[in-house]
Amino acid sequence: MEVYLDNAATTKPRKEVVEAMVYAMEELYANPSSLHRKGVEVEKSIKNTRKLIAKALGCKDQEFYFTSGGTESNNIAIRGIVEANHRFGKHIITSKIEHPSVLNTFNDLEAKGYGVTYLEVNHEGFISVDELRNAMKEDTILVAIMHVNNEVGSIQPIDEIGKIIKGKNPKTLFHVDAIQSFGKIKFNVANTLVDTLAISGHKLHGPKGIGGLYVRKGLKIRPMVTGGGHEMGLRAGTENVPGILGLGAAVKHQMAQQEEIISKMITLKKYLVERIQEEVKEVVIHNGMEADFAPHIINVSFIGVKSEVLLHSLEGDGIYVSSGSACSSKKKGFSHVLTAMKLKNTLIDSSLRLSISDTNTKEEIDYGVNQIKKQVELLRKIMR
Numbered sequence: 001m002e003v004y005l006d007n008a009a010t011t012k013p014r015k016e017v018v019e020a021m022v023y024a025m026e027e028l029y030a031n032p033s034s035l036h037r038k039g040v041e042v043e044k045s046i047k048n049t050r051k052l053i054a055k056a057l058g059c060k061d062q063e064f065y066f067t068s069g070g071t072e073s074n075n076i077a078i079r080g081i082v083e084a085n086h087r088f089g090k091h092i093i094t095s096k097i098e099h100p101s102v103l104n105t106f107n108d109l110e111a112k113g114y115g116v117t118y119l120e121v122n123h124e125g126f127i128s129v130d131e132l133r134n135a136m137k138e139d140t141i142l143v144a145i146m147h148v149n150n151e152v153g154s155i156q157p158i159d160e161i162g163k164i165i166k167g168k169n170p171k172t173l174f175h176v177d178a179i180q181s182f183g184k185i186k187f188n189v190a191n192t193l194v195d196t197l198a199i200s201g202h203k204l205h206g207p208k209g210i211g212g213l214y215v216r217k218g219l220k221i222r223p224m225v226t227g228g229g230h231e232m233g234l235r236a237g238t239e240n241v242p243g244i245l246g247l248g249a250a251v252k253h254q255m256a257q258q259e260e261i262i263s264k265m266i267t268l269k270k271y272l273v274e275r276i277q278e279e280v281k282e283v284v285i286h287n288g289m290e291a292d293f294a295p296h297i298i299n300v301s302f303i304g305v306k307s308e309v310l311l312h313s314l315e316g317d318g319i320y321v322s323s324g325s326a327c328s329s330k331k332k333g334f335s336h337v338l339t340a341m342k343l344k345n346t347l348i349d350s351s352l353r354l355s356i357s358d359t360n361t362k363e364e365i366d367y368g369v370n371q372i373k374k375q376v377e378l379l380r381k382i383m384r
């Protein structure tokens, strides 16, 4: 049996996503910038997909831009905002648990002379809104806080954060990395005080190498890639038409079935946590079942068992999981998220991330937990 429990790293494209991409490659191959009928047809399909995604986000069509994925969206927003606003201030704020596409961008800006405040998180992975309020200065031009953390699933209160930011300084811009939350947690950007928001296709059963950025109307962002004026001048380059159509198909499915998808993930997550707690001794679950945790991420330490060793043992049983975050798991060293949560090194070293999708089944969870139990018991005997 193959059990894929690494859906926070990436998801398998849905059938309709693959079909939309094949159709785009076989039929919609003309350049959308071409003036002839074939080009106009492709341009129309991009326009329709933009409309569909904008509707899902709750924004206007002209406020949504296609990019090559989450990393690029975060970079365009952060660097673009800072470059366009550096005359107004040199202070920027983020949290210690952001994805490397945000953290390393902030590190780079720090090296270029910007003052950066990295907000702490508590032992469950939540920032303190009071710390944010106190960190805000007159010259703070940007605050970037992720919606759902990719390692532990904590959901930051972006509505409240937006109000605090704008209450302290209406000119400070607010960027949100919503890559782990889009489609899995209901929100509508029009009802928030978010200025820019990043999404990615491959986290919701869409293709890799495609994503998008919401930019509130009227906001000035300096483009990073200049060229032929594509994507309303924000991101030049001939459009990734198969990626765009594939993303459209994924978002269409996710939005049409959102209630069922979320409820299935919550049921599976609850079942997985309960089964682990029943079957395996000496486990510490680092995230909760409450509404402020994402429905798809479980982070658990199997005390005394090195997560990387367990990961490879499970792989032998056809079970695929992550130790820490897959985006950065090839790097040596402890997870920056669990470190910021001030977990003991022994817990960090034995922490596994299991991430589910609505495509998983109860049978898969049963098989997964049985094998986890076997492997953990075996490894504990060898290691102790």
Ligand SMILES: Cc1ncc(COP(=O)(O)O)c(C=O)c1O
Binding pocket: 008, 009, 068, 069, 070, 071, 072, 099, 101, 146, 148, 149, 150, 177, 179, 180, 200, 201, 202, 209, 211, 327
């Ligand atoms: C929270 C978060 N932000 C950004 C990214 C990067 O997205 P992409 O892989 O589309 O570049 C990821 C991917 O793991 C993520 O989980």
